[in-house]
Amino acid sequence: MLQRKVCxxxxxxxxxxSLFNRFVYNRxxxxxxxxxxxRVQRKVVTVQGRDVALVLWDTEGGQDSSTxxxxxxxxxxxxxxxxxxxxxxxxxxxxxxxxxxxxKNANIxxxxxxxxLDLVSPEHTHVxxxxxxxxLIQVPLxxxxxxxxxxxxxxxxxxxxxxxxxxxxS
Amino acid sequence: xxxxxxxxxxxxxxxxxxxxxPGVAYLICDADLQxxxxxxxxxxxxxxxxxxxxxxxxxxxxLPLLGNEDQLAAVCARTLPHLQIEQINLDxxxxxxxxxxxxxxxxxxxxxxxxxxxxxxxxxxxxxLQQQHNELLLLNExxxxxxxxxxxxxxxxxxxxxxxxxxxAIVTHDLRSPLTAVTGYAGMLLEETCGPLTSxxxxxxxxxxxxxxxxxxxxxxxxxxxxxxxxxxQKRTPVDLNLLLMRxxxxxxxxxxxxxxxxxxxxxxxxxxxQVPGDADILQQAVANLLSNxxxxxxxxxxxxxxxxxxxxxxxxxxxxxxxxCWCVIEVAxxxxxxxxxxxxxxxxxxxxxxxxRVRGPAGSGLGLAIVQMxxxxxxxxxxxxxxxxxxxxxxxxxxxxxxxAVGI
Numbered sequence: 001m002l003q004r005k006v007c008x009x010x011x012x013x014x015x016x017x018s019l020f021n022r023f024v025y026n027r028x029x030x031x032x033x034x035x036x037x038x039r040v041q042r043k044v045v046t047v048q049g050r051d052v053a054l055v056l057w058d059t060e061g062g063q064d065s066s067t068x069x070x071x072x073x074x075x076x077x078x079x080x081x082x083x084x085x086x087x088x089x090x091x092x093x094x095x096x097x098x099x100x101x102x103x104k105n106a107n108i109x110x111x112x113x114x115x116x117l118d119l120v121s122p123e124h125t126h127v128x129x130x131x132x133x134x135x136l137i138q139v140p141l142x143x144x145x146x147x148x149x150x151x152x153x154x155x156x157x158x159x160x161x162x163x164x165x166x167x168x169x170s
Numbered sequence: 171x172x173x174x175x176x177x178x179x180x181x182x183x184x185x186x187x188x189x190x191x192p193g194v195a196y197l198i199c200d201a202d203l204q205x206x207x208x209x210x211x212x213x214x215x216x217x218x219x220x221x222x223x224x225x226x227x228x229x230x231x232x233l234p235l236l237g238n239e240d241q242l243a244a245v246c247a248r249t250l251p252h253l254q255i256e257q258i259n260l261d262x263x264x265x266x267x268x269x270x271x272x273x274x275x276x277x278x279x280x281x282x283x284x285x286x287x288x289x290x291x292x293x294x295x296x297x298x299l300q301q302q303h304n305e306l307l308l309l310n311e312x313x314x315x316x317x318x319x320x321x322x323x324x325x326x327x328x329x330x331x332x333x334x335x336x337x338x339a340i341v342t343h344d345l346r347s348p349l350t351a352v353t354g355y356a357g358m359l360l361e362e363t364c365g366p367l368t369s370x371x372x373x374x375x376x377x378x379x380x381x382x383x384x385x386x387x388x389x390x391x392x393x394x395x396x397x398x399x400x401x402x403x404q405k406r407t408p409v410d411l412n413l414l415l416m417r418x419x420x421x422x423x424x425x426x427x428x429x430x431x432x433x434x435x436x437x438x439x440x441x442x443x444x445q446v447p448g449d450a451d452i453l454q455q456a457v458a459n460l461l462s463n464x465x466x467x468x469x470x471x472x473x474x475x476x477x478x479x480x481x482x483x484x485x486x487x488x489x490x491x492x493x494x495x496c497w498c499v500i501e502v503a504x505x506x507x508x509x510x511x512x513x514x515x516x517x518x519x520x521x522x523x524x525x526x527x528r529v530r531g532p533a534g535s536g537l538g539l540a541i542v543q544m545x546x547x548x549x550x551x552x553x554x555x556x557x558x559x560x561x562x563x564x565x566x567x568x569x570x571x572x573x574x575x576a577v578g579i
Binding site: 033 | 234256257305
């Protein structure tokens with residue numbers, strides 16, 4: 001089976017662990033608990049009848065990209081750049097995360113997750129900012145809510161497709 | 171959290187005997203990443219029996235190494251000195267998180283040794299601190315966002331307030347002009363310039379004239395208040411307070427006499443000339459409002475006393491007055507009905523009138539004292555009131571006579 005390391009990266013409290021927990025365990029907690037280090041788990045997605053094992057690395061977030069532990073990114077085949085649609089700065093920082101990831105691997109498939117969609121309306125200014133940033137860094141954007149589960153499966157499915165070259169995530 | 175690593179590959183002897191010491195957690199695997207040996211501590215850390223680990227793939231029992239096969243091969247070939255992954259979260263069945271760090275070293279000929287360290291204690295402490303730090307940052311972000319919203323709201327309110335003031339100025343100005351005509355013509359008719367009046371006609375015209383005058387006064391005060399609210403003091407010239415008070419007393423002399431009020435302005439032979447930097451017209455208006463109120467509310471048989479002096483002791487105000495400065499005091503004291511304690515803090519609010527004044531007092535707009543306070547503030551001064559029911563009221567206008575921006579003093 002094809003196995004690919006995928007990192008979840010983004011500012012603190014944007015919902016990386018919540019997306020991880022929703023996707024891997026289908027669970028969600030309202031309580032914020034900051035991640036220290038990294039949590040690793042495997043989940044299989046099927047792309048065009050082919051199983052792809054995503055080895056998901058839920059990494060700790062900081063105030064911005066300067067705190068990223070690059071050792072966690074080593075060997076990553078893809079990444080989900082997560083931002084919080086209620087916090088503008090976290091959206092703007094996505095450009096820096098994409099830059100760091102592309103410095104390590106210029107062709108790495110990336111996807112941007114505009115998370116906490118349940119807390120903003122689709123017409124909110126921040127959603128428009130997220131679309132603009134995604135366009136700027138040439139990364140597809142998926143709007144998601146770990147709370148409601150909306151867009152979570154689609155997010156990782158889309159990345160899985162990018163990893164096997166079906167979907168243009170890179 | 172960073173582990174200090176030696177520059178050389180992990181120093182073990184060929185037998186690996188010292189690794190078997192209690193507390194050292196390790197796994198050894200061959201070039202195909204199959205586990206060939208495991209220490210009891212290593213098995214315990216991974217939560218599996220030793221025997222089940224032997225022969226398994228390293229990446230299957232140590233998930234964070236999955237996807238790092240290229241780097242493991244490089245370590246094995248000694249082209250990469252080591253591979254280190256810190257603070258890996260492992261959740262047990264009870265949902266508790268343990269933290270381990272691992273370092274993979276080249277070992278013997280073509281083997282790898284994985285040294286595992288339990289860093290749960292330090293990591294939990296770090297997690298608690300990080301949690302608090304992040305929560306504070308989130309709170310800061312929320313406060314900053316709220317501040318931004320409040321600033322925008324404030325700007326919006328200021329604009330609305332400005333528009334309201336402008337509109338009021340236009341309305342009051344446009345109302346005043348026709349009222350002047352109404353009261354003027356009513357006055358002419360009362361003087362019988364257009365022929366004699368019957369008693370009924372006179373009564374009606376007097377009512378028109380009186381109400382018109384009242385409305386004009388109200389509009390004038392509204393305009394004055396708006397003017398004081400809207401602009402900073404433009405001209406600051408030395409204002410001779412002695413002269414200002416003499417004029418004010420003179421202009422109210424007849425009104426006091428008609429009301430049966432004794433009007434006192436004690437003159438002191440050694441009187442010092444007191445000046446403040448400011449606008450004489452505005453100060454004149456403030457004093458006039460105080461005198462008008464004092465005469466209106468004191469009633470026949472009462473006294474109104476006006477004094478001017480340099481303060482030797484300052485009243486205790488909140489915030490306090492600068493005790494190093496020089497303060498001129500204009501004092502207007504009456505023997506009127508006084509003001510209830512509950513009303514004292516509201517008498518400077520625009521349109522406020524005490525219940526007593528509204529029911530039994532003379533007609534008024536409730537703007538006079540608001541104008542007084544605004545005028546004094548424009549001069550960096552303060553108004554202090556002392557009153558007790560049945561005994562009268564004393565207003566003190568405290569004006570700085572040595573303000574930093576004083577002109578010609």
